[in-house]
Amino acid sequence: MIIVTGATGKLGRQIVERLLTRIPADLIGISIRDPQRAKAFADRGVRVRRGSFTDADSLAHAFEGASQVLIVSVDKMGDACVRQHRAAIDGAVAAGARRILYTSQMGAGHDSHFQACRDHAATEDALRASGVPFTSLRNGFYAASAMQFAAHGVESGEITLPEDGPVAWTTHADLADAAAAVLADEGRFDGPTPPLTAAQALTFDDIAAIAGDITGRTITRATAPDTEFREQLTGQGAPAGTADQLLGIFAAARAGEFAAVDPTLAALIGREPLSMSTVLHEQLSGGNDVQR
Structure with a gap:
């Protein structure tokens, strides 16, 4: 069993x-x-x-x-x-x-x-x-996390987050x-296993550009200093430890820890993994949530 x-x-x-x-x-x-x-x-x-x-x-x-x-x-x-x-x-x-x-x-x-x-x-x-x-x-790093980080910025027209690096959102x-x-x-x-990832590693600059193409609006990417982002999180009620852990995601991305892409996932599932473009399109067009 x-x-x-x-x-x-x-x-x-x-x-x-x-x-x-x-x-x-x-x-x-x-x-x-x-x-x-x-x-x-x-x-x-x-x-x-x-x-x-x-x-x-x-x-x-x-x-x-x-x-x-x-x-x-x-x-x-x-x-x-x-x-x-x-x-x-x-x-x-x-x-x-x-x-x-x-x-x-x-x-x-x-x-x-x-x-x-x-x-x-x-x-x-x-x-x-x-x-x-x-x-x-x-x-691979969950695409749903990228959406959580970017959702407000996509709505407002400016994704403001700490400096990042490419991530194989999956x-x-x-x-x-x-x-x-x-x-x-x-x-x-x-x-x-080898990294189980989608086919592309994308930064939030890339995500802003894709979201802009889908919505037909200008969506920019602004960089917030780590200390400013941490203060914003704690000001919204996040415990200091949680804020530090979230900042760790961006520090790891900057160091290239999530940048690898690998064909193993595609081989296992017998098709190309869902792309971030597909995820964004489903989210922004009001379609089914491919993350579930």
Whole structure:
């Protein structure tokens, strides 16, 4: 049985949906803190059990009978994040899983400018130490994050953000397709995958130009000093630590940590990944949200 954690989140939900097109529902299990939120999957024959990364007993029940466990990384940063990931790894090992998969990120490394990438590196260390074969899905940076950063600026006509660098923005939908393909073809990758990215790495200057072409309006890109951007975030109520973590994304982009593009994602999903132009067009034309 393939167990997927975080199966009602943006990525996890889509991974389960893709798996259901590849393997029977009774071979899929979900580990989730609130099983009621996954009733739609249960109604389709997926095994749904409560599992929390802070409750080892719940993980033992949720991971029971697992052949593979996909650990979808938690929406936290720092020690708490790594501690929960280690608990999930321990749970998968105890359950006898023969492979552990993990949603990591391109640029994962102990020296990254971005805290999340340092957390991913620490989690990958724990996977290596587990003694169980593992696959670390080095996902491209989410295109949805670019939209969050740029949305106000696209509306106002000026995208004002810290200095950045090229980023291989990649959609949740494509990454979910890739994860399902890897789960269905067990053993395709050992250890970290190549970067799973779309075909282009774009800066916010590029995004402003694409948005301008789509809307027919002039959309400019202005650079805000890091200190000014940090003050803006904290002035809007963001904790200082959160502001520093967000700034880390721009520092990492400037250092080229998210600039790589690789054909592996296209090979896994059997088509070209969705482009940022497509994402922007869907968002700005009021179409379906390709990020979901």
